[in-house]
Amino acid sequence: MAIIQFPRDMKWGTATASYQIEGAYKEGGRGASIWDTFSKTPGKVVNGDNGDVACDSYHRYKEDIQIMKDLGISMYRFSIAWPRIFPNGTGEVNQEGLDFYHRFVDELLANGIEPLCTLYHWDLPQALQDQGGWNERATIDAFEVYAKTMFNEFKGKIKHWITFNEPWCVSFLSNYIGAHAPGNQDLQLAVNVAHHLHVAHGVAVKCFRTLGIEGQIGYAPNVEWNEPFSQRQADIEACTRANAWFIEWFFDPVFKGSYPEFMLSWFEKKGISIPIEEGDLETIHQPIDFLGINYYTGSVSRYKENEGLFDHERVDQGYQKTDIGWNVYPEGFYKVLTYITENYGQIPIYITENGSCYNDEPVNGRVSDHGRLEYLKQHLVALNRSMENGVNIKGYLTWSLLDNFEWAEGYSMRFGIVHVNYRTLERTKKDSFYWYKQTIENNWFEV
Ligand code: BGC
Numbered sequence: 001m002a003i004i005q006f007p008r009d010m011k012w013g014t015a016t017a018s019y020q021i022e023g024a025y026k027e028g029g030r031g032a033s034i035w036d037t038f039s040k041t042p043g044k045v046v047n048g049d050n051g052d053v054a055c056d057s058y059h060r061y062k063e064d065i066q067i068m069k070d071l072g073i074s075m076y077r078f079s080i081a082w083p084r085i086f087p088n089g090t091g092e093v094n095q096e097g098l099d100f101y102h103r104f105v106d107e108l109l110a111n112g113i114e115p116l117c118t119l120y121h122w123d124l125p126q127a128l129q130d131q132g133g134w135n136e137r138a139t140i141d142a143f144e145v146y147a148k149t150m151f152n153e154f155k156g157k158i159k160h161w162i163t164f165n166e167p168w169c170v171s172f173l174s175n176y177i178g179a180h181a182p183g184n185q186d187l188q189l190a191v192n193v194a195h196h197l198h199v200a201h202g203v204a205v206k207c208f209r210t211l212g213i214e215g216q217i218g219y220a221p222n223v224e225w226n227e228p229f230s231q232r233q234a235d236i237e238a239c240t241r242a243n244a245w246f247i248e249w250f251f252d253p254v255f256k257g258s259y260p261e262f263m264l265s266w267f268e269k270k271g272i273s274i275p276i277e278e279g280d281l282e283t284i285h286q287p288i289d290f291l292g293i294n295y296y297t298g299s300v301s302r303y304k305e306n307e308g309l310f311d312h313e314r315v316d317q318g319y320q321k322t323d324i325g326w327n328v329y330p331e332g333f334y335k336v337l338t339y340i341t342e343n344y345g346q347i348p349i350y351i352t353e354n355g356s357c358y359n360d361e362p363v364n365g366r367v368s369d370h371g372r373l374e375y376l377k378q379h380l381v382a383l384n385r386s387m388e389n390g391v392n393i394k395g396y397l398t399w400s401l402l403d404n405f406e407w408a409e410g411y412s413m414r415f416g417i418v419h420v421n422y423r424t425l426e427r428t429k430k431d432s433f434y435w436y437k438q439t440i441e442n443n444w445f446e447v
Contacts, residue, residue, distance in 0.1 A: 004384045005444040011114070011395030012440040013075035014068065014417070015353050017121035017165065019051045020404040022081060024058035028096040031087025033123035034133070038181030039410075049410025055402050056425050058100070065107050067418060067427060068401065072440040075114045077352055077397050078104075079121035079165065082146055089125035090142045098153055105157050116160040116350070116397070118220065119147055119204065122170060122181070122407075129182055134170065134193040140200040147204040151213045159215035161208065162292050162352065163201040166222040167250050170197055176309075179408050187309075191267065192275050198253045202283035209286075220292030220352040221250040223340070225332030229302035229315050238303040241266060241310040247340065255344045257285030266310070290394065292352030293340070295379075298332025324357035324406075324413050328375055330382040337386040337393075346392040354379050355399035357406070357413045360430070367419045367430035376432055380439070381447060398436065402427065 019035045039050035057064055068076055082089070084097030108115050120143070128139050147163070164170065171194035174180040176187050184190070201219050208217045223246045226239040241263070248260040258281060259274060267274075304313040319327040337349070356375040360367050376398065387393050403416035411422050417433040420426070439445045 002447050003444050004381055004447060006384065007387075008443065010393070010443065011075045011350070011397075012436075013073045013077060013116070013395060013397035014071070014401035015077035015397045015399050016057070016401050016404060017079040017118065018081035018084075019054070019121070019123045020400075020406070021055040021057040021402055023051065023053040023056040025052045027058065028084060028100055029087055029094040030081065030097065031083035031089075031094075032126040033081065033083045034126055034129045034181040035123050037126050037129075038183055041183070044181075044183060045408055046410040046412045049405065049412075051405045053422075053425075054405045055420050057402070060425065061104050062107060063427070064401065065111050065113070067429070068108075068113055069111045070429075071417075071433065071437050073113060075116050075160075075395055075397060076108055076401075077116040077118065077162075079118035079123075080150060081123050082120065083123060083125040085149060086125060086142070086146055087127075089128035089139075090145060093149055101154070105154065109157065114160065115158045116162065116352070117150075117154070117158045118162040118165050119143075119150060120163065120170075121165040122174075124181075133182060134175075134196050135189055137196065137199075140196055140203060143200045144203045144207060148207050148211070151208055151211055155211075155213050155215075160290075161215065161217045163204045163217065163219045164197055165220050165292075165352075166294055167194060167197045167201075167219070168222055168246050170194075172245070187270065188272055191272050194249065195274050195276065195280070198250075198284045199280050201254065202286050205286040205288060206283065216289035218288045218290040218292055218350075219254070220294055221246065222294040222296075222353075223247055223336050224295075225298030225329065225336040225339075226301040226312070226314075227298065227332065227335070229300050232303070234303035235301075238310060238312040239301050242301055242312045243336075243339075245310065247336070247343075251340070251344055253281065253284045254288065255285075257281045270309075288347075290348040290350055291340070291344075292350050293337065294353035294399070295333050295336060295351065296354065296356070297326040298329040298336070299327050322356045322371065322375065323359045324409065326357070328356070328378070330378040333379050334382040334386050337383070337391045338389055341386075341391045346390065348392050348394045350395040350397065351383065351393065352397055353399040354396070355415050357415050359412075359414050360419075362419055362421075362428050365428065367428055369417075369430045369432050372417070372430065372432040373435050376436060377445065377447065380445070
């Protein structure tokens with residue numbers, strides 16, 4: 001038996017995102033987002049699901065906040081739906097949208113829960129996509145206006161801001177692999193989008209500083225960990241590239257003001273260039289206050305000629321898999337956090353997402369999600385170990401509070417510590433909820 005103890009000032013929380021939980025897609029003056037369009041395009045989302053209703057949190061937020069209160073969290077990460085604030089992406093601000101988030105944030109604060117707000121968790125206004133979306137610099141300007149509006153409106157209430165959630169997904173997954181909205185399959189386009197997201201991030205951070213907003217700002221890239229299958233140089237290099245696609249590509253511009261050379265030349269060989277304009281790298285290279293890290297999985301990987309973008313393939317080592325098919329790989333969590341700290345310094349880190357998909361259903365009112373509970377435990381052990389090794393962790397927010405609209409998987413994949421019945425919208429706390437509640441209360445657990 002060992003006690004896994006966390007520091008007294010550790011923040012515990014949960015995370016969600018607007019399109020995945022809110023529903024009310026036509027209410028309160030909300031405009032359409034790219035996810036409305038994508039989810040209604042046949043064949044894009046499992047079972048043709050969409051976020052029209054989702055968890056109906058737009059109406060049930062008070063109930064959800066009571067669930068959070070019962071859980072005992074001190075921080076809640078949510079995202080603002082840009083099309084609720086600017087239904088057309090730019091132009092006139094929609095007061096009803098602002099009012100909704102004021103009611104919501106006030107309710108959080110009244111219940112002693114700190115809001116951690118993500119400005120962009122993927123629901124780009126469709127009107128902006130119609131003009132080219134993140135491929136166009138005009139979208140950076142629109143984002144600046146949106147960010148500024150939110151900073152001014154919520155200053156004093158929201159003290160933790162995240163510009164972008166998972167820029168890798170917004171760029172490569174959505175515009176090269178094509179699995180997410182807007183569903184393009186064009187590598188040059190994806191690289192353009194990634195660069196424009198970087199610039200938009202920098203512009204928003206600059207704006208936050210210029211306005212002198214009280215609080216902290218960061219961003220939340222998603223990372224994976226690829227461990228070399230052997231000590232062969234080719235395997236090591238393949239893993240270095242695979243990791244850098246998530247880490248260096250999205251960290252170096254922000255922390256170092258440059259793109260990693262070895263990745264630039266790899267892309268160059270494929271005829272890809274980065275649309276860098278004068279001043280971009282200085283704009284991107286703004287000091288941030290904290291880093292949000294989203295980690296789910298990793299794997300053992302090796303070199304394979306012409307496999308994927310980076311001559312790299314995963315090797316199945318027989319690790320347990322969650323119901324969405326991802327390896328349970330807590331060692332990767334420890335390694336990636338240690339790697340980030342070694343390469344970018346001891347920046348304060350919030351784990352802004354970590355969680356697992358298990359599709360357990362209620363039986364006599366109880367959801368025995370043993371798999372999720374074990375995943376949580378193992379990842380918190382790894383996190384704790386990383387902290388002992390100098391990783392500057394400030395908080396841990398599990399994904400997700402509720403089962404919700406899991407993007408291209410629709411409602412078929414459940415990540416919540418609270419079960420949602422999508423017919424009745426009833427919420428049922430799972431076993432993992434009760435374990436997490438106890439851990440938060442104690443600030444330690446036993447293994
Ligand atoms: C995203 C979440 C998503 C989760 C599980 C992350 O990629 O930020 O919105 O639900 O992982 O796939």
